[in-house]
Amino acid sequence: MSRQLKLGAVLMGVGGPGDHDTWRHPEIPGDASVDIRWYAERARQAEAALFDLVFIVDSQFITPDSPPHYLNRLEPLTLLSALAVSTTNIGLVGTLTTSYNSPFNLARRLGSLDLISGGRAGWNVVATGDGGTAANYSRDEHFDYAARYGRALESVRVCQGLWDSYEDDAFPRDVATGRFVDPDKQHRLDHVGEHFSVRGPLNISRSKQGRPVIFQAGDSEEGRDLGASVGEGIFTHAPTVEAGVAFARDIKDRARAKGRNENEIVIMPGVTPWIADTDAEARAAEEHFRNGRDFAKNLAQFGRPFGWHDFGRYDLDAPFPDLGDLGKDSFRTQAERIKQVARDERLTLRQTVQRFTAATPAPFVGTPRTVADRIQEWFEAGALDGLNIHITVPSVFARFTDEVLPILRERGVVRDRYEADTLRGNLGLPIPENVHTAARRRTPVPA
Amino acid sequence: MSRQLKLGAVLMGVGGPGDHDTWRHPEIPGDASVDIRWYAERARQAEAALFDLVFIVDSQFITPDSPPHYLNRLEPLTLLSALAVSTTNIGLVGTLTTSYNSPFNLARRLGSLDLISGGRAGWNVVATGDGGTAANYSRDEHFDYAARYGRALESVRVCQGLWDSYEDDAFPRDVATGRFVDPDKQHRLDHVGEHFSVRGPLNISRSKQGRPVIFQAGDSEEGRDLGASVGEGIFTHAPTVEAGVAFARDIKDRARAKGRNENEIVIMPGVTPWIADTDAEARAAEEHFRNGRDFAKNLAQFGRPFGWHDFGRYDLDAPFPDLGDLGKDSFRTQAERIKQVARDERLTLRQTVQRFTAATPAPFVGTPRTVADRIQEWFEAGALDGLNIHITVPSVFARFTDEVLPILRERGVVRDRYEADTLRGNLGLPIPENVHTAARRRTPVPA
Ligand SMILES: Cc1cc2nc3c(=O)[nH]c(=O)nc-3n(C[C@H](O)[C@H](O)[C@H](O)COP(=O)(O)O)c2cc1C
Ligand SMILES: Cc1cc2nc3c(=O)[nH]c(=O)nc-3n(C[C@H](O)[C@H](O)[C@H](O)COP(=O)(O)O)c2cc1C
Numbered sequence: 001m002s003r004q005l006k007l008g009a010v011l012m013g014v015g016g017p018g019d020h021d022t023w024r025h026p027e028i029p030g031d032a033s034v035d036i037r038w039y040a041e042r043a044r045q046a047e048a049a050l051f052d053l054v055f056i057v058d059s060q061f062i063t064p065d066s067p068p069h070y071l072n073r074l075e076p077l078t079l080l081s082a083l084a085v086s087t088t089n090i091g092l093v094g095t096l097t098t099s100y101n102s103p104f105n106l107a108r109r110l111g112s113l114d115l116i117s118g119g120r121a122g123w124n125v126v127a128t129g130d131g132g133t134a135a136n137y138s139r140d141e142h143f144d145y146a147a148r149y150g151r152a153l154e155s156v157r158v159c160q161g162l163w164d165s166y167e168d169d170a171f172p173r174d175v176a177t178g179r180f181v182d183p184d185k186q187h188r189l190d191h192v193g194e195h196f197s198v199r200g201p202l203n204i205s206r207s208k209q210g211r212p213v214i215f216q217a218g219d220s221e222e223g224r225d226l227g228a229s230v231g232e233g234i235f236t237h238a239p240t241v242e243a244g245v246a247f248a249r250d251i252k253d254r255a256r257a258k259g260r261n262e263n264e265i266v267i268m269p270g271v272t273p274w275i276a277d278t279d280a281e282a283r284a285a286e287e288h289f290r291n292g293r294d295f296a297k298n299l300a301q302f303g304r305p306f307g308w309h310d311f312g313r314y315d316l317d318a319p320f321p322d323l324g325d326l327g328k329d330s331f332r333t334q335a336e337r338i339k340q341v342a343r344d345e346r347l348t349l350r351q352t353v354q355r356f357t358a359a360t361p362a363p364f365v366g367t368p369r370t371v372a373d374r375i376q377e378w379f380e381a382g383a384l385d386g387l388n389i390h391i392t393v394p395s396v397f398a399r400f401t402d403e404v405l406p407i408l409r410e411r412g413v414v415r416d417r418y419e420a421d422t423l424r425g426n427l428g429l430p431i432p433e434n435v436h437t438a439a440r441r442r443t444p445v446p447a
Numbered sequence: 448m449s450r451q452l453k454l455g456a457v458l459m460g461v462g463g464p465g466d467h468d469t470w471r472h473p474e475i476p477g478d479a480s481v482d483i484r485w486y487a488e489r490a491r492q493a494e495a496a497l498f499d500l501v502f503i504v505d506s507q508f509i510t511p512d513s514p515p516h517y518l519n520r521l522e523p524l525t526l527l528s529a530l531a532v533s534t535t536n537i538g539l540v541g542t543l544t545t546s547y548n549s550p551f552n553l554a555r556r557l558g559s560l561d562l563i564s565g566g567r568a569g570w571n572v573v574a575t576g577d578g579g580t581a582a583n584y585s586r587d588e589h590f591d592y593a594a595r596y597g598r599a600l601e602s603v604r605v606c607q608g609l610w611d612s613y614e615d616d617a618f619p620r621d622v623a624t625g626r627f628v629d630p631d632k633q634h635r636l637d638h639v640g641e642h643f644s645v646r647g648p649l650n651i652s653r654s655k656q657g658r659p660v661i662f663q664a665g666d667s668e669e670g671r672d673l674g675a676s677v678g679e680g681i682f683t684h685a686p687t688v689e690a691g692v693a694f695a696r697d698i699k700d701r702a703r704a705k706g707r708n709e710n711e712i713v714i715m716p717g718v719t720p721w722i723a724d725t726d727a728e729a730r731a732a733e734e735h736f737r738n739g740r741d742f743a744k745n746l747a748q749f750g751r752p753f754g755w756h757d758f759g760r761y762d763l764d765a766p767f768p769d770l771g772d773l774g775k776d777s778f779r780t781q782a783e784r785i786k787q788v789a790r791d792e793r794l795t796l797r798q799t800v801q802r803f804t805a806a807t808p809a810p811f812v813g814t815p816r817t818v819a820d821r822i823q824e825w826f827e828a829g830a831l832d833g834l835n836i837h838i839t840v841p842s843v844f845a846r847f848t849d850e851v852l853p854i855l856r857e858r859g860v861v862r863d864r865y866e867a868d869t870l871r872g873n874l875g876l877p878i879p880e881n882v883h884t885a886a887r888r889r890t891p892v893p894a
Contacts, residue, residue, distance in 0.1 A: 036531075072613070078556055082528045084529055086532060171477070180477075180518075186509075197586075
């Protein structure tokens with residue numbers, strides 16, 4: 001079968017119930033961000049539409065100005081475990097930071113989700129952008145980029161090693177002889193690295209997909225290198241088809257240079273489609289959504305990449321202020337891009353805020369056919385391998401699943417049934433062989 | 448209503464499917480310890496019998512000699528979240544160590560479980576006995592007792608503070624005005640302590656039981672003090688009714704000395720009942736279970752409290768060896784008790800192993816009526832407020848729920864319907880008032 005478009009659903013994403021004003025919508029309960037039934041219903045809606053995965057974002061640092069779903073949110077892995085028993089085929093991808101978690105704990109929690117879900121777990125590896133998070137974890141300062149991404153790479157490698165603690169035939173469980181475990185197939189890791197020392201073994205066996213799928217999100221040089229080194233899925237933004245193609249090329253070139261097979265990386269930008277009976281209506285609705293947000297809230301939110309800098313202190317209609325290297329240890333890539341655009345286009349602060357608080361890139365807006373055409377065009381151009389759809393109001397998402405997807409299905413662009421009941425199986429990713437089994441295969445015991 | 452006996456179910460406990468040889472029993476799947484369906488069925492069995500809670504034990508350090516459920520186990524909080532959506536009234540208590548977790552993470556995960564379950568979460572606070580765990584977390588050595596229990600107490604206080612980050616009316620979610628949060632009702636913690644600094648606020652609101660219920664397990668002086676300071680439930684062992692009464696008195700005296708109300712502490716020893724048609728048959732079955740275990744496995748397991756000391760090196764029939772202070776930083780209380788008994792009773796190593804690897808204290812063995820009588824006697828003597836029943840094979844547990852409990856129900860000793868759908872409600876514990884709301888009540892804003 002030819003390559004098909006992969007689909008993720010961001011259950012509490014940009015423009016969704018947890019966004020600034022969307023909770024006022026009649027279809028959305030005010031406490032949706034902490035209501036497990038809301039998530040379970042959306043996950044089932046996505047599963048019924050044969051999505052590959054649901055995606056849970058995360059953050060830990062808040063101020064009173066944070067958007068609703070930041071203020072009050074379920075922890076991703078407890079949330080996903082509950083969804084594991086409410087669904088059967090859809091993948092379950094949770095965001096967990098390597099800056100404020102120990103790899104042994106990460107490996108356990110993700111390995112446990114992978115077993116509970118029968119091989120549907122994925123991990124969105126992030127390094128935490130909000131520097132203020134440090135103060136919740138007994139640190140005066142956030143890690144700098146080198147440490148953040150150094151910890152991230154080392155954490156992923158440690159987790160992958162721990163997930164191979166048991167070979168797949170480590171448990172004979174032979175009732176007749178009483179032999180439960182084969183001690184030769186339980187392995188310590190004995191990792192000693194720059195950031196962590198981890199002995200192992202992990203007290204958990206592999207699921208039927210071998211290991212949770214590694215996703216990565218973070219667009220800096222360091223972030224792209226991490227994705228190219230270990231990412232099997234990449235979450236990103238793609239404002240234009242050209243930018244998407246360039247980003248995908250860059251990631252896949254880097255991966256090839258590291259000796260990886262570029263076909264084993266699925267690039268999935270996040271998008272918020274807007275669908276209506278005519279293109280003009282859809283554009284108006286999207287426009288309304290983007291501009292309808294309260295400017296004061298946007299201004300507060302705008303400070304986030306700069307370490308929640310207070311922009312209320314500047315003249316809104318003066319040129320964008322000179323901020324030096326503000327943001328270098330929080331969301332540096334985003335902060336630098338904003339400064340650059342403001343400088344290049346000589347924007348005022350107000351104009352800059354308006355430009356960058358547009359909640360979504362606008363390309364996937366129009367009639368079902370327009371949106372289907374646009375998706376197919378981007379997909380065929382190589383700007384993406386999949387889409388991560390931000391769920392807004394359920395009925396808008398339903399227009400996507402019930403009107404856009406059937407067109408793409410008809411054209412063979414998306415699946416018409418699940419190929420597998422594991423996340424790897426549906427994403428077309430190989431099941432990694434256990435490293436110890438592979439070593440045993442390469443150097444067989446002399447007869 | 449007069450005080451009633453509380454009931455917990457240890458889903459993977461001593462004598463259960465994860466114990467050394469029990470996995471060979473035809474009613475138990477060999478992979479029960481990682482099979483979510485097994486846990487869900489047992490939880491529903493306990494809920495149908497109106498149990499207060501299910502209890503998940505934990506450990507993180509393994510060798511090839513560890514019992515099956517140690518070798519391969521689900522992480523407690525991911526496991527309990529899945530159970531949260533498979534049950535409606537039963538409490539969900541998970542063991543999490545304060546030695547290898549950050550309090551902010553603990554508060555989040557437990558707070559999230561508490562919301563997902565609608566106020567049924569409990570936390571069994573432990574400080575990790577297996578010193579080898581340290582090597583999984585980048586440490587050369589385990590913490591000593593002072594640090595272990597110092598961290599434990601400080602972690603609980605920090606979590607309780609974080610759980611009060613939002614007052615109960617912090618979210619007006621007023622659709623008309625667009626006011627989602629009341630910023631005056633979101634609170635930082637700004638904790639700076641001996642072991643942790645935690646700024647807060649936590650990004651999660653309180654459940655309808657206010658805060659997760661704090662359980663404690665650990666019998667040393669330091670452990671008892673922790674239980675008396677913050678424990679609302681105490682898990683323990685009670686070999687005899689006298690020992691149980693003495694332990695309960697000691698905990699409640701300590702709690703009163705700290706200014707607490709002793710009626711707000713529920714003491715629940717773990718027990719493994721054996722039930723048969725005659726007392727003699729039940730005793731024989733229990734005897735068979737205790738002695739049927741493989742001596743070599745018992746010997747390996749016996750080393751655990753002494754830091755997995757290898758006892759295979761000693762003469763089994765010589766007097767119990769002099770071990771100095773071996774075990775002082777692992778399970779000190781248990782290690783010292785074993786040394787003392789071996790010395791006082793002049794036991795050989797073999798005799799000591801036999802004595803202490805009896806998997807269970809034997810009092811709750813007999814016909815349904817014998818077991819019901821014994822439970823009532825211990826309860827009325829003040830040796831316990833509840834029982835934590837180790838589930839062995841499902842049909843044996845069914846004899847407990849279907850034959851012992853009806854006798855106790857008839858006598859008014861156990862409930863005949865759930866009083867509440869929160870764990871606090873069923874345990875008869877008060878909902879703690881939010882500390883900030885309380886402060887506001889005490890010093891009202893002048894009109
Ligand atoms: C599409 C996308 C989604 C992300 N989602 C999260 C998230 O949910 N939680 C989080 O802490 N960071 C998230 N990140 C942030 C990154 O982990 C990173 O810390 C931040 O973007 C700064 O790093 P960078 O300069 O490499 O992008 C996301 C980044 C991107 C590009
Ligand atoms: C009844 C009981 C149950 C316990 N359950 C656990 C457990 O599931 N996981 C764990 O790490 N420790 C558990 N502990 C161990 C304690 O946390 C403690 O580390 C150990 O007992 C040594 O401390 P102590 O000398 O204070 O008892 C338990 C202790 C008792 C008494």
